[in-house]
Amino acid sequence: MHVTFLPRGAARTRTPVTSKICAAVAAILALSVGGCRRDEVTHYRVAKEEPGQAAFRPAAMPMGGQGDPGEVAPPSAPDAENRLRWTLPGGWTQSLSGGMRYATLKPSIPGRIDVSVIVLPGSAGGELANVNRWRAQIGLPAVDEAALASARKTLQTKAGPVSVYDFRSEGKARSRTVAGLSSARGNTWFIKMAGDADAVGAAKPEFIRLLETLRFED
Amino acid sequence: MKIKDLGVRLLGALTSLKTSIVCLAALMVLVVACTLAQVNLGTLGAVNLYIRSFFVWWQVPGTGWSIAVFPGGALVGLVLAANLIAAQVKRLELSGKKAGIWIIHAGLILLFVGEFMTSALQVDAQLAIEQGQTLNYIESPRELELAVVDVTDPAHDDVYGIPQSRLASATSIDIPGTPVSLRVRRFFQNADLSARVPGDPPSPANMGVGASVSVRELPPVTADDQMNRATAFVEPTAGGRSYGTWLVSNALGAPQSFTHEGRTYVLAMRPQRQYLPYSVTLKQFRHDVYPGTDIPKNFSSLVHLSNPSRGEERDVLIFMNQPLRYLGKTFYQASFGKGDTLSVLQVVENPGWLLPYISCVLVTLGLLVHFAMSLRRGMRRRQAAEPVGGLT
Numbered sequence: 107m108h109v110t111f112l113p114r115g116a117a118r119t120r121t122p123v124t125s126k127i128c129a130a131v132a133a134i135l136a137l138s139v140g141g142c143r144r145d146e147v148t149h150y151r152v153a154k155e156e157p158g159q160a161a162f163r164p165a166a167m168p169m170g171g172q173g174d175p176g177e178v179a180p181p182s183a184p185d186a187e188n189r190l191r192w193t194l195p196g197g198w199t200q201s202l203s204g205g206m207r208y209a210t211l212k213p214s215i216p217g218r219i220d221v222s223v224i225v226l227p228g229s230a231g232g233e234l235a236n237v238n239r240w241r242a243q244i245g246l247p248a249v250d251e252a253a254l255a256s257a258r259k260t261l262q263t264k265a266g267p268v269s270v271y272d273f274r275s276e277g278k279a280r281s282r283t284v285a286g287l288s289s290a291r292g293n294t295w296f297i298k299m300a301g302d303a304d305a306v307g308a309a310k311p312e313f314i315r316l317l318e319t320l321r322f323e324d
Numbered sequence: 325m326k327i328k329d330l331g332v333r334l335l336g337a338l339t340s341l342k343t344s345i346v347c348l349a350a351l352m353v354l355v356v357a358c359t360l361a362q363v364n365l366g367t368l369g370a371v372n373l374y375i376r377s378f379f380v381w382w383q384v385p386g387t388g389w390s391i392a393v394f395p396g397g398a399l400v401g402l403v404l405a406a407n408l409i410a411a412q413v414k415r416l417e418l419s420g421k422k423a424g425i426w427i428i429h430a431g432l433i434l435l436f437v438g439e440f441m442t443s444a445l446q447v448d449a450q451l452a453i454e455q456g457q458t459l460n461y462i463e464s465p466r467e468l469e470l471a472v473v474d475v476t477d478p479a480h481d482d483v484y485g486i487p488q489s490r491l492a493s494a495t496s497i498d499i500p501g502t503p504v505s506l507r508v509r510r511f512f513q514n515a516d517l518s519a520r521v522p523g524d525p526p527s528p529a530n531m532g533v534g535a536s537v538s539v540r541e542l543p544p545v546t547a548d549d550q551m552n553r554a555t556a557f558v559e560p561t562a563g564g565r566s567y568g569t570w571l572v573s574n575a576l577g578a579p580q581s582f583t584h585e586g587r588t589y590v591l592a593m594r595p596q597r598q599y600l601p602y603s604v605t606l607k608q609f610r611h612d613v614y615p616g617t618d619i620p621k622n623f624s625s626l627v628h629l630s631n632p633s634r635g636e637e638r639d640v641l642i643f644m645n646q647p648l649r650y651l652g653k654t655f656y657q658a659s660f661g662k663g664d665t666l667s668v669l670q671v672v673e674n675p676g677w678l679l680p681y682i683s684c685v686l687v688t689l690g691l692l693v694h695f696a697m698s699l700r701r702g703m704r705r706r707q708a709a710e711p712v713g714g715l716t
Contacts, residue, residue, distance in 0.1 A: 145487055147486050147490070148484070149484050149500065150482075150485075151482050152460070152483055154475075216522075222618060243615070296617075
């Protein structure tokens with residue numbers, strides 16, 4: 107910003123200066139007084155709310171804050187000691203967001219491929235529901251507990267056992283999802299790689315190596 | 325004589341270019357400090373501490389003392405605005421030649437006025453609504469109120485809202501239009517509530533659920549993902565009679581009530597509400613993702629707007645960058661929840677929302693005018709300096 111002033115000598119009389127400054131200050135004070143009215147007791151006469159409308163519900167937490175499980179917004183990231191760590195394979199990059207989508211990873215393999223790390227508190231609906239959600243995303247029918255168990259492969263890591271699933275869609279343009287699911291320290295972590303079947307297949311060995319490095323930093 | 329000298333000196337300082345530069349430097353420091361502070365304080369906490377305050381206060385550790393360590397954004401802005409106005413009036417030549425500079429300065433002054441108007445008058449609220457639900461109020465995402473609701477009438481409720489800031493500062497609050505007064509025994513801006521166990525100190529509450537709850541004060545939080553659990557012990561009195569001491573908190577789920585001379589009053593701490601002269605029904609919320617991924621493609625809320633007083637009944641689709649603007653309020657798609665059945669709309673009301681746009685237009689126009697006039701002057705000088713043709 108460049109502010110230019112004329113040299114002295116073009117001064118006006120003092121009265122307009124004072125009056126204009128006073129007017130400006132008065133306007134700002136008027137705005138401040140307007141803000142003070144926020145302390146007043148308000149009154150509304152309203153029609154009774156229908157049952158279940160939660161007329162007196164406790165405060166909803168903004169952006170997944172502490173306390174109320176109102177799900178108004180995504181939950182916050184876990185504490186530092188409960189955050190999952192991993193080692194990136196060579197050529198992979200990552201960006202950490204710290205939110206519900208905790209991280210986005212980028213493999214070195216070209217093609218349509220997305221790797222996400224998502225964390226949710228608790229069991230996050232359960233393994234079966236999440237696996238079926240992944241299957242539904244690529245057009246596969248839901249499975250039951252028995253089929254889930256046969257599809258599951260378990261990796262032993264420093265963060266505990268990780269359930270690994272690999273699903274491939276049908277049709278011409280095939281999609282594939284390879285995902286690891288880890289429940290530890292009160293949270294459920296989903297490390298999921300999804301995209302074109304060829305690209306996901308090429309990146310899978312490195313993805314599995316990444317899953318094997320999962321750990322908590324104590 | 326001395327007072328006159330002092331006045332001249334003050335006016336000199338107020339119109340000084342040095343003052344402008346110091347203010348601009350201070351603003352830069354504040355912006356950097358505010359940006360860094362957002363990590364711990366959240367956006368609102370940092371903006372309130374550094375930008376929307378007259379001084380930046382530092383609390384001396386281990387004491388209750390606070391010391392002003394730096395001018396806040398409000399003070400710097402005020403001085404800068406006064407500096408611009410004073411310098412412009414005192415020094416700038418009132419002539420067409422300086423029209424560009426006048427317009428630029430007017431734009432800058434308008435920018436400051438706009439920010440003051442925003443900080444004083446802007447109302448941020450949210451509408452958290454489930455599919456199929458109809459609501460006629462919006463709620464503050466941060467500010468809480470103690471609602472005292474007369475629920476006696478079978479057709480309507482009389483809702484009295486006491487802002488939490490009033491609870492924090494007052495010891496006795498009369499509720500207008502009712503015989504009820506509230507004595508505020510204690511107020512905590514943030515607290516942890518737990519079931520009382522043997523050994524806990526006695527609770528000040530002797531009525532309602534509060535008698536079996538233990539309260540532990542916590543430091544207030546300001547981060548974007550956190551919310552204070554405002555808690556108070558209040559004693560309603562009416563007609564010279566006390567109705568006992570009650571614990572109220574937004575962490576308590578169940579409302580509590582007392583009855584005075586046949587009228588029942590419900591007490592509940594909840595987000596500050598503003599009732600609307602119209603209602604909004606969420607017909608459908610959509611959360612679309614790109615196929616085969618969790619990457620969001622679209623968030624949208626199809627709402628039905630009903631305002632019988634204006635004869636309006638219409639559906640509106642609210643989605644990213646396409647808010648609903650209605651009667652001074654703007655409803656933006658902000659968040660969602662409950663398995664994609666709850667939509668959260670951010671509601672903003674800012675009477676000065678146009679001022680920054682007008683300001684930018686003015687500054688741009690001023691720069692163009694100033695540039696054009698300077699160019700014209702330069703070309704004329706060059707023409708005048710050129711030798712007369714035909715002599716070479």
